[in-house]
Amino acid sequence: MQTKNTTSFAILGALASRASSGYDLKKFLEQQIGHFWKISYGQVYPLLKVLAQANLASVKEQTQKGRPPRYLYKITPAGKSELRNWLHSPLDPESPNLDREVMLRLFFGRFSEANMRTRQVEQLKAWAQGRADQHAAAGKALKQQHESNPDLPFWLITASSGTAAAIALADWCDQTLTALKGLK
Amino acid sequence: MQTKNTTSFAILGALASRASSGYDLKKFLEQQIGHFWKISYGQVYPLLKVLAQANLASVKEQTQKGRPPRYLYKITPAGKSELRNWLHSPLDPESPNLDREVMLRLFFGRFSEANMRTRQVEQLKAWAQGRADQHAAAGKALKQQHESNPDLPFWLITASSGTAAAIALADWCDQTLTALKGLK
DNA sequence: AATCACATATATCATATTGATATATTCATC
DNA sequence: GATGAATATATCAATATGATATATGTGATT
Numbered sequence: 001m002q003t004k005n006t007t008s009f010a011i012l013g014a015l016a017s018r019a020s021s022g023y024d025l026k027k028f029l030e031q032q033i034g035h036f037w038k039i040s041y042g043q044v045y046p047l048l049k050v051l052a053q054a055n056l057a058s059v060k061e062q063t064q065k066g067r068p069p070r071y072l073y074k075i076t077p078a079g080k081s082e083l084r085n086w087l088h089s090p091l092d093p094e095s096p097n098l099d100r101e102v103m104l105r106l107f108f109g110r111f112s113e114a115n116m117r118t119r120q121v122e123q124l125k126a127w128a129q130g131r132a133d134q135h136a137a138a139g140k141a142l143k144q145q146h147e148s149n150p151d152l153p154f155w156l157i158t159a160s161s162g163t164a165a166a167i168a169l170a171d172w173c174d175q176t177l178t179a180l181k182g183l184k
Numbered sequence: 185m186q187t188k189n190t191t192s193f194a195i196l197g198a199l200a201s202r203a204s205s206g207y208d209l210k211k212f213l214e215q216q217i218g219h220f221w222k223i224s225y226g227q228v229y230p231l232l233k234v235l236a237q238a239n240l241a242s243v244k245e246q247t248q249k250g251r252p253p254r255y256l257y258k259i260t261p262a263g264k265s266e267l268r269n270w271l272h273s274p275l276d277p278e279s280p281n282l283d284r285e286v287m288l289r290l291f292f293g294r295f296s297e298a299n300m301r302t303r304q305v306e307q308l309k310a311w312a313q314g315r316a317d318q319h320a321a322a323g324k325a326l327k328q329q330h331e332s333n334p335d336l337p338f339w340l341i342t343a344s345s346g347t348a349a350a351i352a353l354a355d356w357c358d359q360t361l362t363a364l365k366g367l368k
Numbered sequence: 369a370a371t372c373a374c375a376t377a378t379a380t381c382a383t384a385t386t387g388a389t390a391t392a393t394t395c396a397t398c
Numbered sequence: 399g400a401t402g403a404a405t406a407t408a409t410c411a412a413t414a415t416g417a418t419a420t421a422t423g424t425g426a427t428t
Contacts, residue, residue, distance in 0.1 A: 022378070036345065042417095106338055160356070164355070176341055226384090
């Protein structure tokens with residue numbers, strides 16, 4: 001629940017495009033990036049408070065007739081700066097979730113430099129290809145080491161899912177690189 | 185940390201093929217299914233104890249010269265029965281992780297019926313196609329609702345990753361169905 | 369007019385998970 | 399003989415999850 005938490009950047013990024021309440025944020029992020037980034041109320045509300053306390057976001061209470069108050073959060077200049085720093089920070093190729101990290105950054109691509117975005121997608125592509133190779137090698141090793149193991153065919157099937165996913169990711173990187181070129 | 189925990193079935197499944205210590209299990213599962221199923225010592229050791237207490241696994245302490253004792257876990261008949269029950273239990277199409285669930289079941293495919301395996305992969309394929317359609321529809325909706333929003337191109341890119349992943353999953357299901365036919 | 373389901377809105381909490389670390393020994397390598 | 403990796407279990411603070419409580423408005427159905 002610190003400021004460096006990646007989910008807090010997801011929130012900061014969303015606030016950069018539109019002031020929101022916690023409820024808004026959760027709904028928006030769930031809908032747009034829910035397929036690769038999970039978000040829950042248990043994260044959103046505490047993180048918004050942390051963000052506000054660190055002066056990366058400002059709060060305004062909107063009293064409504066009858067209803068409970070709505071807290072509208074806006075990103076501050078310091079928050080925008082923090083967001084940009086994160087978007088331009090180097091990727092960690094050791095991260096087991098580099099794909100999700102790059103996708104999250106791309107979602108907020110409006111706030112990053114075009115050449116940085118491209119470089120990060122290229123890095124992700126290399127990472128994906130490396131993974132595909134690793135999974136292919138693991139499959140070969142399985143065949144040799146468990147030649148007569150009755151589990152082998154099933155283990156090969158799940159190994160193939162890793163290869164397939166990695167190749168699909170590399171392909172998506174290619175498409176994305178083309179799409180990004182069209183934006184420059 | 186209950187018996188119904190899916191990770192406990194992953195452990196049970198691994199034990200079905202070979203008696204193991206917690207250390208063995210973690211290393212094995214991490215290597216073989218780590219790309220879609222995370223496992224940590226914080227899960228393995230407590231779950232093994234739960235499994236043993238529920239009589240789904242038996243423990244034998246192997247004292248070693250100098251070294252700390254090694255606890256060797258074996259699956260019991262009740263454990264095998266529990267594993268099979270899980271492997272043949274109906275899939276929840278609402279699950280956000282149906283892909284990982286089916287892959288885990290397939291990894292332990294040696295212990296399930298061929299026609300059940302096939303049916304579950306077919307269900308996963310239908311689920312993946314549904315997801316692909318949903319993401320495609322979401323992309324179209326984005327284009328209409330945020331026509332002049334400067335975020336649009338980036339939001340479309342991340343939406344496309346959902347479609348791409350879902351299509352790749354459906355393709356993998358097809359390959360897997362073919363592979364499974366070869367086993368019958 | 370009543371009822372039902374759903375959307376709005378914030379907040380909390382028990383439970384589960386993560387990721388790192390402590391401990392202690394053997395083995396291979398430099 | 400020193401360094402690092404592998405073996406092996408265990409724990410724990412920090413986080414995240416998923417469900418639920420609370421309270422009201424809105425729109426649809428009966």
